[in-house]
Amino acid sequence: MDYALEVKDLVKRYGRRTVLDRFSLAVPEFSSVGLVGPNGAGKTTFMMTVVGFVQPTSGDINLLGNGPFSAEVHSGRISILPQDSELPLEGKPQELLEQYGILQGLSARDARLSAAELLKAVNLSDRADSQIRTLSHGMRKRVMVAQCFVGFPELVLLDEPLSGLDPLEVSRMRAFIQSRRGRQTIVISSHNLHDIEILCTHVVMIDRGRVTRFEEMERLTEVGDRLVYKLTAVPGDLEVLKDAVPGLTLKWYPNDNSLVCVFSDSGMAPEKINAALLPILLKQTGVLSISQGSSLEAAYLKEPV
Amino acid sequence: MWHLTQIWRVAVYELRDAVRSRRAIVVLALYLVAAVGCMYGSISLLGRLEADLAKMLQLPASQKTGVVSTTLWKSKPFQHMVRGAVRDDMVYNDIVGKHPVELIYAWFTLTYAPLLVILVAGNRIADDVRSGAVRYMISRVSRGCWSCGKFAGQALMIGLALAAGTIGAYITARIRLYSAAGSYDLLLPMFNWSFRAWVYSFAYLGMALGVSHLTRSGSKATALGILVMALFALVPACCDFFAEPVGWQSYLPQLAQLVPGGHKSSISRSSLPVFIHASLFLIALGGCYLSAGFWFFRKRDC
Incomplete structure (x- = not known):
């Protein structure tokens, strides 16, 4: 089996506090994996470490068979919805998504088309040219989710993608993410187990920085x-x-x-x-x-x- | 090539973002007002001095500011007096024949460009790290490309601000000053000084962004930048004061070369080799300051 993401004995310490404690996981290609666990279990730190935002204390990370994250190798192939990260407030959704697409190596035309298509998918076409600062929290969240899918990356990491959305938008966003299932490898971290159950094919249970169980959803339920x-x-x-x-x-x-x-x-x-x-x-x-x-x-x- | 392309893309994005930033617009507007105000004030002062001079010499007073000082500036006895005052032929040759307003503008832009840099660019990296906006970028470009792109984008932004200041000051001079009215002879020299100030500001920009890598607070980064700028201003003065021909104090003039102020007079010189040497040194200093901050940032959790 090919793996989109392999992590072995990953350790992250902040002083004496160990947030990831020999965390090991192999995410099969084209699977949708849900990370569940209590607050402070290490879900967000794991995601941040995978994309290089956080430096691991020790351990191995292999992304798409090309070693740990390197922008030169993985730009456009991996994307993340980081938790608690604001988009540039002066930017506009269409323009930002285009910009991100261009940085990932898309042509200006492809980036424009991809941005427009994604904004339509997250029901934001009418606000494509509004400044981010004028958008509501939920709208910003939808732009954040949309930016993850610019250019169809192979591995998408979503940290709480549905939090802060109204029920109608949750339903739309679920359908959008489901439409990507089986075509991209998606890792979702959420406290909403119902969402994970609907969206994921596999579940990883994490507690105190360790994987306590990794199971196919059908087997687990x-x-x-x-x-x-x-x-x-x-x-x-x-x-x-x-x-x-x-x-x-x-x-x-x-x-x-x-x-x-x-x-x-x-x-x-x-x-x-x-x-x-x-x-x-x-x-x-x-x-x-x-x-x-x-x-x-x-x-x-x-x-x- | 990939890196250069990415740096350029980040720079363009940064420029677009910076131009729309409220803080940058306010600072830019303040700089423009200061440039216009400085020009207006100095021409008014020049006018009063000319009026006093005419009164003292019992000459008919001219309504046209600049006529007397331009004539005086071109007179041989006055030039002789200036040569004696500056006691340096190179400096004398650089300033003689230049319009007083051009010299005033040169002083203004070289003095205030560093402050403009700190106020416009000081918070850019720290604020992006604090808000998390940096994460959307460094998952697509390397941290190095991002930092260099920020530098390039801010350099373009400062260039725009200096150009706007020059145009504002020139228009003021054209309206207020007799000898500039109806001619464009001051525009190019003023742009020349802005260009020199722009090159001079690279070192400060490297410092401001370098410092901005060290903290997550934009205000703290700006305050630190101002503090370091003040220290930079003290270094050449102290080195000059304590320098001795022998002993360890003899190395102090070299120490002054490590801060932008040590190159301020060289960047003002007309001699092209001196200007190029100073420019390269200032760009290298900017690169070093930026690298020092980046060294901390490259492995930092963000």
């Missing part, structure tokens, strides 16, 4: 393994349900009134299991919802810290 039934009350007889589909494992969680059905060993498709279980369940209790796997949030909270 067990989408291909289990069905979760939200019920109105405990089913009368679990044994009857078990007998209906051999090989199933059923477990009742009274705290959230959910019945978890692990079907990976049964060899049956989820729709067949539903067809067999639902008539019996409905006789015993009320069914509120059925979902495949658990949410990322549930999986994350289950993770030992």
Whole structure:
């Protein structure tokens, strides 16, 4: 497998405080990876170190197979949405994006087209020629996200790309990022696990500067393994349900009134299991919802810290 | 080639950004007002001196400022007196025959160009680091190209400011001064002095941007720049004062060469080799100051 980003034993210390502690990670090409973890876990420092904003204390970084970040090698191939970084206030969105494109090596024409296309994608065409200082926080954020995609870089690092956006813009921005999935390698850091679940194919859990888990989203949320039934009350007889589909494992969680059905060993498709279980369940209790796997949030909270 | 192209692109961007910066516009406007004010004030003073002189000599007073002083300046006894006063043939040859207003403008622009540089450029790098705007650039160009591009962009900006000041001062002189009215003979010499001041300002620009690499606060960077500029002004004076023909004090004049002020008189000379030598030295000094700041910045977390 080819990796867009490989990091091995990365350490970053600020005095006595260790922010990244032998951080190792390999991000497959064209994957979308979500970084999750508590505040101060090292997500932002990791991203900043990858693009050379922060100098690592030790460790190896390999970006797109060309070693650590060097503008000469990686300009235009890697981009970042840095956290808490203002755009130049006197600049204008169209002009800034064009400028960034030209610095990345695009021709003036391509940079202009790319800038216009991206501003349209983030719903800012009408403010393309307004000064940044006149834009709202959310609008500025959209320009910041747009600048990451100028020139179609191979690796895009997004630090909290959806924070500060209104719900409608969050939805648009999600769709925009999703449209890039599978065509570019995208690394997203966010505290919003719902966003990560929607946008990412892989999840990296980070705690105290270390990777505690790196998993495919489907495996982590067990989408291909289990069905979760939200019920109105405990089913009368679990044994009857078990007998209906051999090989199933059923477990009742009274705290959230959910019945978890692990079907990976049964060899049956989820729709067949539903067809067999639902008539019996409905006789015993009320069914509120059925979902495949658990949410990322549930999986994350289950993770030992 | 890649580096030069990137430096040029950053410079163009920096110039565009600087021209729109409120602070730069205010400082530029102040410089323009100061240039015009200086010209207006000095011509008024010249007019009063001429009136006093005419009164003393019991001559009819002229309404046209500049006639008396130009005639006086060209008279052999006065030139002889000036030669005696400056006691240096090279300096004498440089100033003789020059219009007094040209000399006043030369003094103004060489004195205030460094301050203009510190006020316009002192905060540029520190502010970008503080706001995080630098991150959008150094993920696309190397830190070295970015710093050099900033230098080049600010040099262009200072050039524009000096040119604007020259035009303002020239228009004032043309309106107020008899001997300049109706002719363009002062315009080129004034631009010549602006060019010299521009070259002189490179060293200060290198210093201002070098200092700006060291801090995240634009105001602190500007204050530090002003402080260093004041120190730079003291060095040649102290070196001159304490210099001795023998001992370690004999090296003090060489020490003065390490600050821009040590080259101020050379940059003003008419002799082309002297001017080129001083220019190269000033550009090298600017490069050294900038490199010193960049050395700290190149590995700095930002």
